[in-house]
Amino acid sequence: MTTVAFTSGKASLSSTAAKRAFPSVAGEAGWRCHGNLWSNLQEVCELLRIPAPAASADEEQLFQHVRFKAGQRVHTIGQDFETLYIVNSGFLKTVLIDEYGNEQVLSFPMKGDLLGIDGIHNLHHASEAVALSDCDIILLPYKTFSALGRCYAELEQAMFSVMSRELVREQLMIGMLSALSAEAKVARFLTNLGERFSLLGYSGKSFNLRMTRHEIGSYLGLTLETVSRTLSAFNELGLISVDQRQIALLDIHALKTLRRLPPAKSRIKEKVSEKVSALVGKNLLPQWTKEVAVALN
Numbered sequence: 001m002t003t004v005a006f007t008s009g010k011a012s013l014s015s016t017a018a019k020r021a022f023p024s025v026a027g028e029a030g031w032r033c034h035g036n037l038w039s040n041l042q043e044v045c046e047l048l049r050i051p052a053p054a055a056s057a058d059e060e061q062l063f064q065h066v067r068f069k070a071g072q073r074v075h076t077i078g079q080d081f082e083t084l085y086i087v088n089s090g091f092l093k094t095v096l097i098d099e100y101g102n103e104q105v106l107s108f109p110m111k112g113d114l115l116g117i118d119g120i121h122n123l124h125h126a127s128e129a130v131a132l133s134d135c136d137i138i139l140l141p142y143k144t145f146s147a148l149g150r151c152y153a154e155l156e157q158a159m160f161s162v163m164s165r166e167l168v169r170e171q172l173m174i175g176m177l178s179a180l181s182a183e184a185k186v187a188r189f190l191t192n193l194g195e196r197f198s199l200l201g202y203s204g205k206s207f208n209l210r211m212t213r214h215e216i217g218s219y220l221g222l223t224l225e226t227v228s229r230t231l232s233a234f235n236e237l238g239l240i241s242v243d244q245r246q247i248a249l250l251d252i253h254a255l256k257t258l259r260r261l262p263p264a265k266s267r268i269k270e271k272v273s274e275k276v277s278a279l280v281g282k283n284l285l286p287q288w289t290k291e292v293a294v295a296l297n
Contacts, residue, residue: 038062039088039138041148045155047086047112047138048162053152061148064139074115074129074137081119083139087111090135091210094127095218105219107170108132108193108211111200117163132210177221180259185220186230187255190240194249206248233261 041061045052065088068074074085077097087109094115096104106127109115119125120142149156176188198204209216217227234240239255241248249255 037065037136039065041155044086044138044140045158047088048114048158049112050158050162051154053155061144063144066137066139068131068135068137070131070133072131074131074135075119075125076128077125079119079125079128081116081123081125081142083116083141084145085115085129086138086140087113087115088136088138090131090137091133092129092131092135093211093215093219094129096127103218105211105215107166107173108219110196114162114166117166132215173219182220182222182226183230183233183261184258185222186216186227187234187239187258189216189220190247190249191252191255194252204249205252206246209245209247230261237261 039047039062041063042052044063068090074092075083089111092109092115094106094109096106098104109129115129115137116125118127145159149159176185180188193209194204194207197207211219213227213231214224216222217224220227231240231242234255235242239249239251239258241250
């Protein structure tokens with residue numbers, strides 16, 4: 001049985017107590033515990049951006065950290081539900097896998113996000129969470145959460161608010177997928193990702209994409225080719241700059257309001273017109289070419 005760990009101001013638990021409080025989970029090398037890193041309830045609430053119960057400061061309730069390397073699974077489909085997971089650092093994806101082994105990406109959790117709530121319904125996880133980078137995850141045993149909720153009603157309400165926040169994000173994504181063009185989906189994805197980084201105190205205009213183009217396509221319901229082509233078009237139009245996985249958002253307003261890109265031929269014509277106009281302005285072209293430039297514009 002999983003129980004909460006209590007200490008009296010100690011920074012760590014003994015290995016025996018740790019094993020009793022947080023039994024190991026078989027099947028993934030990532031479940032090996034590294035060191036004695038723990039967070040108290042105050043720190044967990046701060047990470048989730050919810051208020052901590054005032055009375056909780058009187059006793060030290062510790063929650064264990066587990067580290068995962070890129071590619072390792074935090075939980076798998078069908079695994080018994082015992083624990084909620086809080087991302088302390090790193091970047092992940094959650095996926096559904098059909099009977100043929102095809103992946104459907106559901107979300108890209110990052111710092112402060114809560115994982116595992118899909119297991120509450122029937123006590124088995126319906127999706128799996130995979131680390132896209134090295135991650136540090138805090139374990140929140142569900143029985144512990146339930147016990148704390150009975151002790152602190154405000155904590156239970158705050159945790160339900162966190163769960164609702166995750167559901168609202170998914171609903172917004174579903175609505176976006178059904179209403180927008182392919183180009184607009186990619187544009188909103190980039191701006192939404194930038195906003196999430198900004199909330200965490202990082203740059204919202206320049207960041208690394210931890211996921212592949214294929215994973216972005218799976219998340220948005222697009223093909224790999226469409227995602228790659230759209231990013232290239234955004235780069236050509238000066239909306240973003242792309243250097244492999246490094247993305248810089250150059251015109252956030254245009255990305256947020258974009259509905260559909262002009263046809264490729266129109267974009268080529270526009271670029272030619274801009275270059276010709278620049279040369280005309282410098283008196284580097286003969287008069288007859290100036291007339292062509294005027295016609296293009």
